[in-house]
Structure formats: structure tokens, C-alpha cells
Amino acid sequence: MQKSSLWSLRLGFSNQQSSAIESLGLDLFLKHSFETNSKTIEPEFLANSPKNIKELRERRKNLKASSPEQVKEMVVQEAKISNEMKAWWIDKMMTEKYPLREKMTCFWHNHFVATFQKVKVNHWIFDYNQLLRENAFGNFKDLTKKVLKSNAMVRYLDNVDNKKGKINENLSRELLELFTLGIGNYTEEDIKNGAKALAGLGIGEKEAMYRRNFEDNDTITYLGKTGKFKADDLVDIIFEQKNIPYLITKKILQWFIYDAPKEALIKYYGDFFKKVNFEIQPLLTKIITEEFAKENAGSKIKNPLEFILQLVDALQIDVKNKKAIVFFLKEQGMDLFNQPNVKGWEGGKTWLTSQIYLQRQNVCDLVLQGKTFNRRSVSKDKENEAMNLTFVPKFNWKGVTNKEIIQHITDRFLFMVDENNQKDFEAVLKYDFNPEAQNANQAVLRLFNAITKTPEFQLI
Known part of the structure; x- marks a missing residue:
């Protein structure tokens, strides 16, 4: 597979950027990718969806006074808006000239999970998605703090139910286990004390906020430090731990290049990540440029x-x-x-x-x-x-002989072609293939279909 095609897929979602990688070179391509605009105009489909606490309370009030059929219709309407938002995001992925920001937004979306199914407020999900987009190439530590104080996250991980005397540990646990350090780098006592520090952090107008009546201001010990801590303090302490860079570095390697990255590679890039004070852009630059120079095609299954x-x-x-x-x-x-x-x-x-x-x-x-x-x-x-609606699939292919055409297509879509694959492809596009024939394009499309059925097509 041509490197430009491979890395177009890895840094985006298709082969669309392969020519840009070839013409600009990787360094300039990355520069343009990092400079993309992160601001997004709020889509029109959110206009009638609750935006804040006041509108949400009004909606809930209306629901109580509504018939079961009306309640069901409101729920269905919000689900439709959620689908509109999915389609809107996919359109952004497909139309961005440099889609790396959207690829990284999707990475954070799957790291700091907060689902519509649980949050149930489309505006909070949109705001959360925008938060991840704006900070996609920023600082991991800063992003973690912002995520903790988002309405979507405190609702998703039940911190709205975390109050003094009635502690809910969900957000505290996942902050350590899934978002930052990983299992084995903290104790159950750290989780309990972290939950105390997060008690009272609930829904706010623009972002989550502490409510005085529900806070727990006890002195706690957290990852070896003792004091009266709040959300930002917890993150500061977490990012002082020696193993903080490795969980996220491993996940970035898995997202872009390797389903099973080697431990030595995780440590190598993790040490660099700590050295640059957890800045994502220099980490991505180092990973992408150094791995680009290697022969590592076929190391990841396409999502x-x-x-x-x-x-x-x-x-x-x-x-x-x-x-x-x-x-x-x-x-x-x-x-x-x-x-x-x-x-x-x-x-x-x-x-x-x-x-x-x-x-x-x-x-x-x-x-x-x-x-x-x-x-x-x-x-x-x-x-x-x-x-x-039906459509006519089009496909760009070059070559005169069957072998030339097979070579041109497999160079774009397969990381390897073994002897058996080659024989199969030549059985589809035979040696006497005439590129000027009326049905030539249909024959090449059949070849492409055969290529897509191979296990190799599933890998990048």
C-alpha cells in the first residue's frame, strides 16, 4: 500500500487526503491539520432542544402535565435530534479538508465517554463534543479538568447524586481507572476520598459547579497527598504520578496505528509526553512522523x-x-x-x-x-x-493490462497481496481484459468488490 493512502486513512477516514500528503509532505500536512478551525456554529436542529437548567426544568414540568402519548413524542423527538447530530458530525468528518481534528475528537469522545442515552440532553452532548474538538490538540491535563466540570460528564457518571453523607464513587473511580492512571496505580481509599472531593459538583448553566449544601470539605488523603481538595486539585495530584503518561499514550497508538503496541513503544512515547508537559500536539507530531518512517501497514483493523x-x-x-x-x-x-x-x-x-x-x-x-x-x-x-435513492458507483482506475490495473488498485487499498490473492484478482480481471470495452468499468468494479472481501482490506 502506498504510504500516502495508508496515512490518509490513519489521519482521517478515507483515501481522500492521500494526494495532499504526497504533494505537501507529511510535516506541512500536519501543520495544516493542527491549524484547522475548532469553532463550530450551533446546528439549527438544536433550536428547540433544552439549552440550560431553566429550559430543562420547564420541559420536565411540561412532561409531568402531559399525557403518556405526549411524553413519548417528546422522547422520540429528542432521539431524532440525536440522530441529526450524528449525521451532522459524520458530514464534518467527510468534508473537512484536513480531518485529523475530527479523528482526534472521535478519539477523545471514546476516551472520555458520556452518552446521549444516559445524559438525555442534546445540548449538553453538543457542548461536550465541541469541548473535545476545541481541545483535541491541546493539553491532556487541562482537558481532563474541563471534562470533569462538564454537565455531560457529571450527569453521565452520576456525580449529580454524589453528596456529603451519600457518596457516589462513579466519577472518582473512572477518573483514575479509565481516564488517567489505569488499574493498579491507585487504591480503593483513593477512590472513596476522590468521591468526597467531587461531592456537590453538579449541573450548572454553562458547566458543572459545586453546590455548597452538598459539598464535602473534609480533609482527605489522595494518592499520598493530604488536604482539602476539589476537582482541579485531584487532577493536579494525578498528573504528578509516575505512570500518568502511559495509559493515554497506549490508547493513542491503538487509535491511529497499532491494535497491540509494544510496551517499549508505549514507554518511549509516554516519557516524551511527560517531557512536553502533556501537550497533545507535539506527542502526535512525534508519533506520526516517526511511525510514518517505519514499515507498519496492516497493524490495525479498520473501525x-x-x-x-x-x-x-x-x-x-x-x-x-x-x-x-x-x-x-x-x-x-x-x-x-x-x-x-x-x-x-x-x-x-x-x-x-x-x-x-x-x-x-x-x-x-x-x-x-x-x-x-x-x-x-x-x-x-x-x-x-x-x-x-439509487446511484451509479464511480471508480478511478488506471492501466492497460489486467495486471497494471490490479497493481494500481491494490496499491491504494491493500497493505499486502499474496500469491493466492493475485491469482483470485486475475481470475476476476482476466489477461485479455480490454479497457476500451463497453463493460470495462463494471469489470473493474467487480475486481474492487473482490478486493473488499479480503481480510487484508480490513487492515490498515
């Missing part, structure tokens, strides 16, 4: 986003209604804003179960026939009829 957006780009499909992609991702177990639990999507081999593999093959068959990948599932929904 469903990478699979479907690469397919859409390769076949030049104009997906008018991005909810089709929303549906596919949900079927593949990558439902945006709704991970299965606080651990997020596991990645790796979980993206290639027999069911997921079969779904991917079926999708390739459908789009190469000019059919939308979830037409049967959405055909009953009039709102989504636009998803059922």
Missing part, C-alpha cells in the same frame, strides 16, 4: 468509520442523507454518542467478528449495485426516503 467512509470515497458516492451511515455504524457497534459502556468501543478484534465481517461484505455488494446500504431497514420511514 467501522474508516471502513464505510473509505468505501464511500472510493466509489465517489454522494450520500445525501448521512443517516444511512449513522445506521451502518450502529449496526457495526460504533453508535456515535452511545458507546456500550464507560469503557467505550474496545476496538481491535471486536471490529472483525463474523457478523461484522458479513455486514461489511453485504454493504460492498449493495453499493456496487448502486443501492444504499440500509435501504431495507429505513424504507418504512418516510423521513428517510432520501436514503433509498
Whole structure:
């Protein structure tokens, strides 16, 4: 596989940026990626969704006075808005000239998990998504502090129920276990004391805030330090621990390059991360530039986003209604804003179960026939009829002989081609192939379909 194609997928979601990587060079491509605008205009579909505590209380008041049918309709409406937001985000991923910020936003989205299913307020989910976007290349320590004080997180991990005399440990536990240090680097006593420090931190207008009547101001000992601590203090103490850089460095390596990064590599980049005071941009620059120089294609299974957006780009499909992609991702177990639990999507081999593999093959068959990948599932929904339109898949290919064309396509999409694969491809596109024939394009599309069915196509 050409390096530009490989790293276009790794730094984005498709082969769309491969020519830019080739023409600009990796360093300049990264520079432009880091300089992308992080500000986002609030989408119109959020206009009628509760924005703050006052509007939320008014909505709850209305719900109490409403009939069961009206309550159900309000719930359905908010779920539809959530789907609109998923489609909106997918559109951003597909249309950004330099999509690395969105790729990193999605990484943080799966690290600091807070789902709509639990939070239930679309505005808080949007604000949270924007927080992750704005800080995607910033400072890990600062981002952790901001996440702790977001309405989405205190609601998702039940800190709204964490009060003096009635402690809830959820947020305190995940702060240590999943967000920063990892298992084995703290004690149960640290979790209990951390929960005391977080007691009273609940929903606020713009961000979470402490409520005096529910705070616990006892002196506690946390990771070896004693005092009266609050949320920011906990994070400061956590980031003094010797093992703080390694959990997040491992997850970044897994997100971009290796399903199973070597411990020596995790420590190497983790030590650098601590040296640059937990700044994400220099860490990403070092990882990407140094790993780019290595031969490491085929070290990671594509997640469903990478699979479907690469397919859409390769076949030049104009997906008018991005909810089709929303549906596919949900079927593949990558439902945006709704991970299965606080651990997020596991990645790796979980993206290639027999069911997921079969779904991917079926999708390739459908789009190469000019059919939308979830037409049967959405055909009953009039709102989504636009998803059922047929289209003509297009595919750029070069070459005169069958072997030249096979080489051109596999260089873009496969990290390796063994002897058996080559024979299979030549059986599809035979030695007497005529590129000027009327059905030449259909023959090449059949070849591409055969390529997408290989295990190698699932890897980057």
C-alpha cells in the first residue's frame, strides 16, 4: 500500500487526503491539520432542544402535565435530534479538508465517554463534543479538568447524586481507572476520598459547579497527598504520578496505528509526553512522523468509520442523507454518542467478528449495485426516503493490462497481496481484459468488490 493512502486513512477516514500528503509532505500536512478551525456554529436542529437548567426544568414540568402519548413524542423527538447530530458530525468528518481534528475528537469522545442515552440532553452532548474538538490538540491535563466540570460528564457518571453523607464513587473511580492512571496505580481509599472531593459538583448553566449544601470539605488523603481538595486539585495530584503518561499514550497508538503496541513503544512515547508537559500536539507530531518512517501497514483493523467512509470515497458516492451511515455504524457497534459502556468501543478484534465481517461484505455488494446500504431497514420511514435513492458507483482506475490495473488498485487499498490473492484478482480481471470495452468499468468494479472481501482490506 502506498504510504500516502495508508496515512490518509490513519489521519482521517478515507483515501481522500492521500494526494495532499504526497504533494505537501507529511510535516506541512500536519501543520495544516493542527491549524484547522475548532469553532463550530450551533446546528439549527438544536433550536428547540433544552439549552440550560431553566429550559430543562420547564420541559420536565411540561412532561409531568402531559399525557403518556405526549411524553413519548417528546422522547422520540429528542432521539431524532440525536440522530441529526450524528449525521451532522459524520458530514464534518467527510468534508473537512484536513480531518485529523475530527479523528482526534472521535478519539477523545471514546476516551472520555458520556452518552446521549444516559445524559438525555442534546445540548449538553453538543457542548461536550465541541469541548473535545476545541481541545483535541491541546493539553491532556487541562482537558481532563474541563471534562470533569462538564454537565455531560457529571450527569453521565452520576456525580449529580454524589453528596456529603451519600457518596457516589462513579466519577472518582473512572477518573483514575479509565481516564488517567489505569488499574493498579491507585487504591480503593483513593477512590472513596476522590468521591468526597467531587461531592456537590453538579449541573450548572454553562458547566458543572459545586453546590455548597452538598459539598464535602473534609480533609482527605489522595494518592499520598493530604488536604482539602476539589476537582482541579485531584487532577493536579494525578498528573504528578509516575505512570500518568502511559495509559493515554497506549490508547493513542491503538487509535491511529497499532491494535497491540509494544510496551517499549508505549514507554518511549509516554516519557516524551511527560517531557512536553502533556501537550497533545507535539506527542502526535512525534508519533506520526516517526511511525510514518517505519514499515507498519496492516497493524490495525479498520473501525467501522474508516471502513464505510473509505468505501464511500472510493466509489465517489454522494450520500445525501448521512443517516444511512449513522445506521451502518450502529449496526457495526460504533453508535456515535452511545458507546456500550464507560469503557467505550474496545476496538481491535471486536471490529472483525463474523457478523461484522458479513455486514461489511453485504454493504460492498449493495453499493456496487448502486443501492444504499440500509435501504431495507429505513424504507418504512418516510423521513428517510432520501436514503433509498439509487446511484451509479464511480471508480478511478488506471492501466492497460489486467495486471497494471490490479497493481494500481491494490496499491491504494491493500497493505499486502499474496500469491493466492493475485491469482483470485486475475481470475476476476482476466489477461485479455480490454479497457476500451463497453463493460470495462463494471469489470473493474467487480475486481474492487473482490478486493473488499479480503481480510487484508480490513487492515490498515
